[in-house]
Each structure stands twice: as structure tokens, then as C-alpha cells.
Amino acid sequence: MTNKIKLLKGLDTLLGPIAVRIVKLLFSPRQTVSEVPESILILRPGGIGDAVLLIPAIHSIKTAFPQAGIDILAEKRNSEVFSLCPAINKLLLYDRPKELFQAIRGRYDAVIDTEQWYRLSAVMAYLTGAPIRIGFSTNKRRDLFNSKVSYSQDEHEIDSFLNLASQLTKKEAYKRSVPFISLHPAATDYVNSLLKHFSGLKIIALFPGGSTEEKRWEAEKFYELSFKLNKEGYAIVVVGSRDDLSSGAIITDGIPESLNLCGKLSLTESAAVLKEASLLITGDSGIMHLAFGLGSKTVSLFGPGNYRKWAPPGDKHRMVSKNVSCSPCSRFGHTPGCRRGRECMKLITVDEVFQQAMQLLKE
Template identity: 45%
Template sequence: MQAKDLKRLDSLAGPLLVRLLPRRKKSAPAQAPRSALIIRPGGIGDAVLLIPALRALQAAYPACRIDILAERRNAAAFQFCAGLNAVHRYDEPGELRAVFKNRYDLVIDTEQWYRLSALVSRLVRARRSIGFATNERQRLFTDAVPYDMQEYEPFSFFRLLAPLGIDAPAELPVPFLELPDAARETAARFLARLGDQPFAAIFPGASVPRKEWGGARFRQVAASVALAGHATVVVGGKEDEDVADAIARATGAINLAGQTSLAESAAVIAAAKVLLTGDSGLLHIAAGLGTATLSLFGPSDAVKWAPKGDGHRVFASSLSCAPCARWGTIPPCAHETSCIDADPSEVARTLIQMLREGDRDTANVQ
């Protein structure tokens, strides 16, 4: 089942199904959990931004067996968090049935709005359940916690650990992702022709059309970077191959789109001096690896989703209607394509500056 189908099913049947199940009663704090199920549907970005909280849970309860219930589209992100017991897929019926056969001390539903995951958490055999109190889903948890739309998302996930007495850090530890050695070795082979030359990684793709900036604009930036004497490497999936090939042919960039796994793409980004991308899972991977980022935001709220800290620069849409995305949904709009209105010349100048100077100052560029 596709993500859009799950969202449609949730909107049609979710509210009714939530009300049909008995309300969970708040439970008294128990002893340290020996087993936990963490539910994380959605895309790669949310999964990556959950990892700091997962690592804090592991540190607080080192003897706890932690299982993940993810989706096909984001399950691979959890390879960047060592020490997990198993990663099951939410949208694979056989794997979901296997989860229902288990018994857990604790289940944490990290979904922010949709109800189907809250239903799953209610049906899983667990003494204690934690989730966000964003709608009627809150009645299905023993501990329902508030959600703040203006809070950087990793810290929202830490709110789910507050009932366990685990506090959020003042700042996220960086790096907070771990790369497989094999992925680093593969990336090194792909990048060998660059030697020690610093380079910018470029990801021109997007999960939805409204978050796309356009291949021609990325090509213009890459051309300016090449004229300034810097190398670029294009990353992405098979769906990005045509755009990436056009960039590479016009600028001499190394094109790795469609040639690397998620972990190998992450290893390439880890070796880059800066990543240029829209609001994407690879953006959050770069932040989690400690790589500087230059990101382009349109419908999504940069306050909520853009990386924070030294080395991250943001071009946010200047349109009066932006940001408009809410709970993972972009409303119908008069703009037929992307609402990212960043000037390619300005983006190129900023990227070249970051390559030359290692710019470590965070700023929002309007």
C-alpha cells in the first residue's frame, strides 16, 4: 500500500476506529523496560531525526531490546542506529502480524498526526504506551504528550521520552548517525578520482513536486560552481537519473544517481564539504553526519525542519502563502509546480562561499 493510500484510509476510517477501541488508562511508572517497540511510519527524514531520541533510550536502558516498526520507504534509515534488535515494516502484513505476536514492556508511537499507528500501538501487547496528543489518537496511549509545531523535530521526539524521565539535550550530539564500513569503502571508490579535492554534493530530487526546485536551476548552480574551480557530485535514486545526467553532462559533475544505496549515498555526503538539496531525507542525513548543508524550502516550515547549528544555511520561500504544509500534507495551491523561489545565482554564490571558506554560520536567506 502506498503512502497516499495509507493517509486516505486514515482520514476516512481512522477517527471512527480510534473511538471504537477502549481508552487506555494511565499506568503507574514501572521498572526499566526490558523490551520496547518504536513505531515510525513516514519518510526517511522523520526516521533519521528520530535517531537521537533512540540513542538516548538505548543509553538510559542498555539492557532493553528495541524493535522498530517502520515502512518500506524508511526502514533503511535505521541502519544508521546500531544496537537495534529488529526492524519490521508496517506496510508488510506478514511483518505486522509478527509484531502482534510479541509482547513488549513499552510501545512508543512517534507518528505526529495520523491515527493508524496509534491503533497499532493499542493492539500491540504492551503494559505502557506513549504517543502524541494531537487529536483523538491520544485516548489510545497510557501517556499522551504535547506536540509543538514550532519545535525542531528531533526535540519533539524527545518529548516522547519525558514520561520515562529522559530529558532532551540542550543541543543535538553531532554526528548522531553511524555509517557501515562497507558503505564508506564503496563511496571512497566512487570518489577516488577527486583525490583530496573538496566537493559539494547535490541532490536535485524531492519526494513531492512542490518541493522540487527544477533540474535547470540545479544545473545552473553546478555550472557556476565548476567555473569557480570546485567539484560537484550528484546523488539520488533511479528516479533522479535523467536530471542528474543532464547536470553532469553540462558541468562535468560526477553522477552517482541510481548507482548507490542509501548508506552509500550517505557515505558520499559524509565526505562532501557541503550538501545542496531541498527539504529531503538526505538533508537530515547530512545534518546527522555533521556535513554542512545549503537547503531550499518551499511548502515546509524551515523552523520546524531545517538543520540547526553551525554550517547550515537555508533559502526559505518568500511567498506569502509559504510555508503551507501541515501534518505531512500540502494543500491545493495555485502554483502548478514548486513554490521554492530561490535565485540560482544567489544559491551558487552561497554554495561557493561555503566551499571556499567552510562557512560555519547558520543563517536564513530570504
């Protein structure tokens, strides 16, 4: 998590409750409600994973209102995800003041705030003046919505987002199905050119990164795993950001059929790798959700995160987790510093991950 994100979350905690009261006193949203919304704004701050899991809800809204323009207000760090969803009309960024102001002045018929906890996005939704304002009722942010949805830690996040969408569509929750992500042909062609020297070999993708250190499995264990998988005849491709470059180097060191692509691919190109791979092995991460949305097989390693909420569902996925008493500890995007030396992740062994991977590959 960057210092900028930590600062914004701190400001929300400090100023968010005050901002909720002030805007409620000083501003009044429009009251006229269109029977069929023609313009819809969806707010999605946060990381890659939440953005990916929002896409089925966007599809459900577009299915209900095919004539409506659906705009997204996102952050730079998750914005590329929405290029994989053709239902979106326009992408606006919180990071650009001009586009933030454009969203406020957009005169939307409906606004859906998909942020789960922090208050400033609810303030933003209220300032648009939209007559329909939908959001999660997790704290005082609920006072800024006229259509509130309860939020459960035991419900998969896709379903939580679909519940928001159904408040607008007035229909039963959209049946989730995969794949729900559209790949870019140019990204696919580029990735195929990178992987062509693995011709005849099946590929396993590894992602060693994570939004916090507490969610990461050790690079040395990924290396042991990649060695065992390579001995079984699989090529190893490591994906990740520039921050994962050194981990990728450790994982591929001395592995003959391997490729470290950390820091070398865009998100859409990483998606093309995941689609090409027979399997992704990863911690609890946005890349995990991306693979799920593509219909790819995954083995996910959970420690601080709530696997009931976040692990990919379905028979194409396996999850490895240890019953550590303090796990899960992550809530609403916050993972506290660990006083037990990341025990929940360190207890996960190479052999059990390998066994889960081999079983899934045979199915």
C-alpha cells in the same frame, strides 16, 4: 508520493477515527508496569527524514535503559535508515504481515508511537497491549495513549521526538549532538572507489529530488549552479533515486568533473557520499536530514515546508527561503497541490544559493 501512500493516508482519514473508537471498546491493554522496561517498541511509519531525526531519541532511550531491547516497526521506504543506528535490536516492517503480527504479539513493556497525525499507528500501538503507550496528542489518537505529548509546529522535529523519549526515561530531554549516524565501512569503501578519480578535488553533492514536486527546485537551476561551482574548482556529485536520474543527467551535462549517481546507490552508500562531500545543496528532503545527522554542511532550499520545524540547525547550515504569503503550506506530511505555480521555489535564484554555498565553504 506514491499511490499506495496516498491510499493509506486516505484510509486513515476515513477509517482512523472509527478504528480508534472500536479498539478502545474491544481491547484492554495490560496494566502491570515494569519499573525498568526491558522491551521497547518504537513505531516509525513515513519517510526517510523523520526516521533520521528519530535517531537521537533512540540514543537517549538506550542511554537511559542500556539493558533494554529496542525494536523498530518501520516501513520498507524508511527502513534502511535504521541500519545506521546500532542501538536498535530488531527491525520489523509494516509491509510484511508476519512482522506486523509479531509486533502486536511482542508483549512489549513500552510502545512509543512517533507518528505525528495519522491514527492507524496509534491503533497499532494500542493493539500491542503494552502497559506504557506514548504518543503525540494531535487528534483523537490521544485516547489510545496513557502518556501524551503535545506537538508544536515551531519546535524542531528532533526535539519533538526527544520529548516523546523523555516521557519514558523520566529525564530531561537528551542533549542533541551531531554526528549521530554511524556509517557502514563497506559503503564508505565502495564510495571511495567511485570518487577516486576526483582525487585532489573537493566535492559538492547535489540532491534534486523531494517527496513532492512542490518541494523541488528546477533541474535547470541546479545545472546553472553546478556550472558555477565547477568553475570554482569543485567536483559535482548528484545523488538521488531512479526517479531523479533524468534530473541528474541535466545537472551534470557538460560539466567536466561531475558524476550522476542517481539510482545507483543504496541509502547507506548515499550517506557515505554526503560524508565525503564538503557540502550538500538540496531542497527540503530526507537526504538533507541525513547530511545533518552525519555532521556534513548543508544549504537547504525551503518553499512549502516549515523551515523552523525542519531546517538543519546550527552554524554548519544555511537555509534559503522566500517570504511567499502562502508558505509554509505543508503540515503533517501533506503538501497541497500548488495553485501558484510553485512560486516559493521558483523565486529562489541560482546566485543567492551560490553565494550561500561559497560563504559556508569558506567557514
